[in-house]
Amino acid sequence: MSTREASSADDPVIESLDQLVLPMIGGEKPPERWRIGTEHEKLVFRTADHRAPSYDEPGGIRDLLKGMEKFGWSPVEEGGNVIALKGADGAVSLEPAGQLELSGAPLENLHQTCAETGRHLAQVKEIGERFGVGYLGLGMWPDKTRAALPIMPKGRYAIMLRHMPRVGSMGLDMMLRTCTIQVNLDYQSEADMVKKFRVGLALQPLATALFANSPFTEGKPNGFLSYRSHIWSDTDRLRTGMLPFVFEEGFGYQRWADYMLDVPMYFVFRDGKYIDAAGLSFRDFLAGKLSVLPGELPRMSDWWDHLSTAFPEVRLKSFLEMRGADGGPWSRICALPAFWVGLLYDQTALDAAWDLVKGWTMEEREALRSAAPKLALDAPVPGRGTLRDIGREALKIAHGGLAARGRLNAAGDNETGYLDTLDEIVASGKVPAQRLLDLYHGEWNGDITRVYEQHF
Template sequence: MSTRDTSSSEDPIIESRDQLVAPMAGGEKPKDAWRIGTEHEKLVYCRKTFKAPSYDEPGGIRDILLSLREFGWEPVEEGGKVIAMRGDDGTVSLEPAGQLELSGAPLENLHETCAETGRHLDQVKQVGERFGVGFLGLGMWPDKTREDLPIMPKGRYDIMLRHMPRVGSLGLDMMLRTCTIQVNLDYSSEADMAHKFRTSLALQPLATALFANSPFTEGKPNGYLSYRSHIWSDTDPHRTGMLPFVFEDGFGYERWVDYMLDVPMYFVFRDGKYIDAAGLSFRDFLDGRLSVLPGEKPTQSDWWDHLSTAFPEVRLKSFLEMRGADGGPWSRICALPAFWVGLLYEQSSLDAAWDLVKDWTVEEREDLRNSVPKLALDAPIPGGGTLRDLAKQVLPIARSGLAKRARLNSSGDNETGFLETLDEIVASGRVPAQVLLNRYHGEWGEDISRVYKYSF
C-alpha cells in the first residue's frame, strides 16, 4: 500500500472539477516516455521459528529497514517511527503485518526492472543473514492465523483494520496475510488509457491464474489455487471488483472521478496524523461538510490519498496498476511486467489482445473472475475452452509486442526471455499453487513447514 509523500509544500485546496481530473490527465506521456514500475511484496519470517517478526524486536522489521542504509537507502518516518526507506530503486515499505514491499522506480525496460529486483532481493538477503530472517515468495501466509501476525505502526493501517470487518469478512486477511506483484504502466491519452484499461481488466483473470500461488491457509490446503484473489471478493464491495463501467461507451477520466467520489473514504492526513474518516463521503468533503473536519475542504494531497484507497483488479491514478497477481519468486516478479508490457506497450499487440476479449459480456467477465481463484488455468472462458487455451493465444501476442519493442541488454537479448516462466506454466498446465500442492501431498508429507525451503 502507498507510503505518503510529504516532501511537497504546495497543497492547494480543491476548488474545481478540473483539479479532480488533473492526476489522471497529468499522467499522459508520449510513447518514448512510457516507463515500467514494478511492485512486489514478500513475507518475512524468522528462520529458527518461522514466526513473523514484530516491528520493535531486535532484528525485527525496523532493524531490517534501517540496515538498508548501508546500500544508500534513507529512512521515511511517521510519528517518529521508520515506516519506509527511499532510494534510487524506489521505496521499500511496510504492509500491515510486516510484509516487505519494493515499489520500484519507473524504468525504461524489463532488463532494468529485473536488475532492480535482483539488487533489492540481494540486499534484503544480506540483511536477513545478519538477523536470521528469510523472505518467502507466496501470495499468502501458508500457516499463520491473523492472531499470529504483528501490526506495523502506520496510522492508515489502524483505521483500515478497524473498518475492514464492517464491510467484508476477509478484509483483515487481505491486509495481514497476503502478498502481491503489481506493475504500473503509462498511457499517451485518455483514449489510450481507456483501451489499455479495458484490455487489461478483461485479461486480469488470466494473470491471476498464471501467478496463482496461495493454496494454503493455516497449514492446510484451502481449496483454492489463489486464495489471495478470493479474499478480494469479500473485502469491500465499494472499492474492489471488475468495474463494469470501464467497458461502457464514453469511459474516461471523468467517469473515473465519479467512481472515486463514490468510494467511501478511509482517512484524512493532518499535522502528521491520520484522522479516521472511514465510511464518510469525499463529496461531502468537497462541500466542507465532512463531520470529522467540519468546514474544511480537501487539498490536492487529500485527493491523491483517496485515489490510493480503491482496490479494483486494475486501478487508475496517474498510471494504470495491474493488480491481479499473487506474490512469487524472482523469475515471476520479472515475468509479470513482461506479460503486461508485451500486451499494452505496442499498438498491434494491444489491439490483438482486445480482439480476444472485446465481445465478452459483463456477466461473462464476472463469472470468469469468480471461477479463477479455484480453477486457475482450468477456468472456462466465454465462447468455450479454458484460460489455458486463452493463454496459448495471449502469450504469443505479448512475445510479439516485446520483440517489436526491441529493447536489448548488453548481450543483445531482447525482453522476450522474461516470458519463459509463463510459457513453462502454460505448457505444463500447472500453475505454481498446483506445484506446491503436489509437493505438500508428496515429498513434504503434508508438513507445511517444508514450504520455507522455497524462500527467496
C-alpha cells in the first residue's frame, strides 16, 4: 500500500470534474518510455521461534528499517516513526502487520528488474542475519492467527483496521496475513490502456493460478491453493472484483473516475495526520460537504490518495497495476513482470492475448475468478479445457512478446528466460501451493514449522 509524505506546495484544489482524469491522461507515454515497476512483499519472522516481530522491540521492524540505511536508503517518518525508506531502487515500506515490501523503481527491462530484486533480497538478508530475522516468500502466513500478529504505526492502517469488519468478513486477513507480487505497467493512449486493462482482468485468474502459494491457515491446509486470492472475495465488495464495466463499450478514463467516485473514502491526509473518513463520499468532498472537513474542497493530492484505496484485480492510477499473484521466492518475483510484459508490451502479443480472451462472457470471467483460488490450473474454461490449457497459449504469446522486445543482457540473453519457472509449472500442471501440500502430507509429516526452511 502507498506511503504518504507531505503534500507539495503545488497541490491545486479540485474545481472541475475534468481534473479527475488528469492522473490517467498524465500516465500516457510513448512505447520507448514504458517502464516496469515491480512490487513484492515478504513475511518477516524471528528465526529462533518463528514469531512475527513487533515494530519497536529490539531487533524488530523499526531496527530492520534503520539497518537498511547503511545501503543508502533514506528514512520516511510518520508521527516520529520510520515507516518507509526511499532510495534509488524505489521504496521499502511496511504492510499492516510488518510485511516488508519493495516498491521497485520504474525500470526499462526485466534484467534490471531481477538485478534490483537481487540487491534488495541481499540487503534484507544481511540485516536480517544481524537481528535474527528471516523472510518467507508465501501468499499468506501459514500458521499465525490475527491475534498473534503485530500492528505497524501507520495512520491509514489504523483507519482501515477499524473499517474493514464493517464491510466484509476477511478484510483483516487481507491486511494482516497476506503477501503479494504486483507489477505496474504503462500505456500509450486511452485505447491502449483499455485493451491492456481488459486483457489484464481476463487473465488475472491465470496469474492467480500460476502463482498460487497460500494453502495453509493456522497450521493446516485450508482447502484452497491461493487463499490470499479467496480472501479478496469478501474484503469489501465496493472496492474489489472483476469490474464488468471495464468490458463495456465506452470504457475509458472518465468511466474509471466515475467508478472511483463511487468507492467510499478511507481518509484525508492533513498536517501530517490521517483524518478518518471511512465510508464517506468523495462526491460530498467535491461539494464541500465532507462531514469531517466541512466546507473544505479536495486537492489533487486527495484524489491521488483516493485512487490508491480501490483494490480490484487490476487497478488504474497513472499506470496499470496487475494485482492477482501470491507472494513467492526470487524466481517468481522475476516471473510475474515477465508474464505481463510479454503479453502487454508488444502490440502483436497484446492483440493475440486479446484474441485469446475476448470471447469470454462476464459470467465466465467471474466463474474463473471464483474457481482459480481453489482449483488453480485445473479451473475449467468453457469450450477451452482448463486454465492450464489457457496457460500454455498465454505463455507462448508472452515468449513471443519478450523475444520481439529484444532486450538483451550483457551475455546476449533476451528476457524470455524469466518465464522458465512458469513454463515448468504449466508443463507439470502443479502450482507452488500443490508442491507445499505434497511436502506437508509427505516429508514434513504434517509439521507446518518445516515451511520456515523454505525461506529466502
